[in-house]
Amino acid sequence: MADYRKMWEELGMDVDLHDQLCAVLPQAFGDVFLSQENRPDSMDYYNMVVADIHGIRPAELIEHQKKGGKVFGTFCVYVPDEIVFAADAIATGLCGGSQFWVPGGEKVLPANTCPLIKASVGARLDRTCPFFRIADMFIGETTCDGKKKAWEILSKDVPLHVMDLPQMKRAKDIRAWAEEIETFKNVVEKFTGNEVTAEKLAESITLINNKRKALERLYNLRKNENLPISGCDVLLISQIAFYDDPVRFTQMTNKLCDELDQRVKDGVSVVPAGTKRIMLTGTPLAIPNWKLHNIVETSGAAIVCEEMCTGTRYFENLVDESKTTLEDQYMALAERYMKINCACFTPNEGRIDDILRLAREYKVDGIIDVNLKFCNLYDTEGYFVEKAMKEAGIPVLGIETDYTDSDAGQLRTRISAFIEMLDNK
Ligand code: SF4
Numbered sequence: 001m002a003d004y005r006k007m008w009e010e011l012g013m014d015v016d017l018h019d020q021l022c023a024v025l026p027q028a029f030g031d032v033f034l035s036q037e038n039r040p041d042s043m044d045y046y047n048m049v050v051a052d053i054h055g056i057r058p059a060e061l062i063e064h065q066k067k068g069g070k071v072f073g074t075f076c077v078y079v080p081d082e083i084v085f086a087a088d089a090i091a092t093g094l095c096g097g098s099q100f101w102v103p104g105g106e107k108v109l110p111a112n113t114c115p116l117i118k119a120s121v122g123a124r125l126d127r128t129c130p131f132f133r134i135a136d137m138f139i140g141e142t143t144c145d146g147k148k149k150a151w152e153i154l155s156k157d158v159p160l161h162v163m164d165l166p167q168m169k170r171a172k173d174i175r176a177w178a179e180e181i182e183t184f185k186n187v188v189e190k191f192t193g194n195e196v197t198a199e200k201l202a203e204s205i206t207l208i209n210n211k212r213k214a215l216e217r218l219y220n221l222r223k224n225e226n227l228p229i230s231g232c233d234v235l236l237i238s239q240i241a242f243y244d245d246p247v248r249f250t251q252m253t254n255k256l257c258d259e260l261d262q263r264v265k266d267g268v269s270v271v272p273a274g275t276k277r278i279m280l281t282g283t284p285l286a287i288p289n290w291k292l293h294n295i296v297e298t299s300g301a302a303i304v305c306e307e308m309c310t311g312t313r314y315f316e317n318l319v320d321e322s323k324t325t326l327e328d329q330y331m332a333l334a335e336r337y338m339k340i341n342c343a344c345f346t347p348n349e350g351r352i353d354d355i356l357r358l359a360r361e362y363k364v365d366g367i368i369d370v371n372l373k374f375c376n377l378y379d380t381e382g383y384f385v386e387k388a389m390k391e392a393g394i395p396v397l398g399i400e401t402d403y404t405d406s407d408a409g410q411l412r413t414r415i416s417a418f419i420e421m422l423d424n425k
């Protein structure tokens with residue numbers, strides 16, 4: 001990482017503690033990503049972004065703030081970035097994916113809280129992540145119980161607005177979410193001092209749709225028999241999508257896809273023919289959580305799809321761009337966002353349909369259903385996932401894990417046995 005110490009000090013970060021994180025990340029990144037063979041050249045951009053993840057983008061956000069702009073930190077794919085960008089503000093993801101931040105979260109949260117929540121709270125309270133220092137306002141949501149209570153704690157330390165996400169998907173719930181989006185727009189307008197007009201919102205709807213289209217293009221390339229890019233690399237790109245400038249990210253991802261198109265034409269694959277194709281389903285893998293992808297892809301299989309928030313749930317379905325009034329745009333946003341199938345909804349049968357559809361589209365040989373420890377929602381829904389996959393004849397392995405490396409050996413054993421079983425099928 002380049003030297004951004006002065007910037008981190010000015011952000012009020014605990015720079016000495018942060019040094020410990022900076023000391024381990026390059027090694028972890030090198031082990032997982034740079035050791036891969038035959039990576040696309042266009043991955044250089046994402047390597048660069050992640051090499052200076054606490055420098056380059058934070059510096060851009062601070063620059064934006066110096067010009068009077070605001071930054072909003074978000075934690076969930078239901079929060080519509082479109083509203084933020086329409087107010088000339090910037091939205092950035094804040095979900096924590098490192099064990100480094102977990103002890104900080106455990107100081108104020110029960111130990112049996114999921115690591116994603118503990119890491120997100122720890123990153124703020126320990127002052128060891130620039131994004132958590134820069135964001136002028138955090139946006140929470142009423143998804144799972146752990147998050148709802150975490151917002152109450154974080155709100156004592158930083159301005160925080162909570163969006164009330166319905167728990168069902170009836171017509172009245174979609175209308176309620178449209179109203180909640182309008183309330184969010186009012187909050188953002190007041191906080192930024194900038195008006196969100198229908199024209200501005202139309203522009204930002206297109207902006208974010210373009211990002212979704214680029215990600216969809218990338219994912220579609222993974223449907224090929226010849227796999228032009230590894231699962232590790234796509235996960236990294238999906239994680240960076242939450243932080244990067246959306247225009248630049250879209251441009252760079254389309255550039256990568258041009259290179260991958262050529263690979264497909266040339267019959268280039270990053271894995272040998274016959275390599276088993278795995279889909280991961282379940283809880284999100286926030287940056288820098290690369291553990292499972294690394295284990296799967298160094299155990300002889302390839303990950304071809306993630307039915308996760310760091311995956312298809314982030315980009316599938318576009319917002320209708322034809323609406324010209326704010327009222328209609330709120331509804332168009334609500335309709336698109338309520339198509340995301342998170343386990344916080346009841347019932348959530350749409351998610352099972354998604355998994356079955358994705359398994360077909362990506363020609364998967366087996367599914368690993370991933371649950372972050374202490375996530376009751378996805379853990380419970382795992383019952384239906386496994387049942388439906390068994391009925392469909394798709395092999396499935398359910399695993400529970402956290403951010404530590406303590407279970408890496410055991411996971412490798414179980415995943416290797418699963419892949420071996422697929423190889424012998
Ligand atoms: S898993 Fe659910 S609560 Fe978590 S980020 Fe995804 S949609 Fe939001």
Ligand code: SF4
Nearest residue numbers: 114116144283372375
């Ligand atoms: S993984 Fe589960 S418990 Fe953790 S934040 Fe997401 S929904 Fe909540």
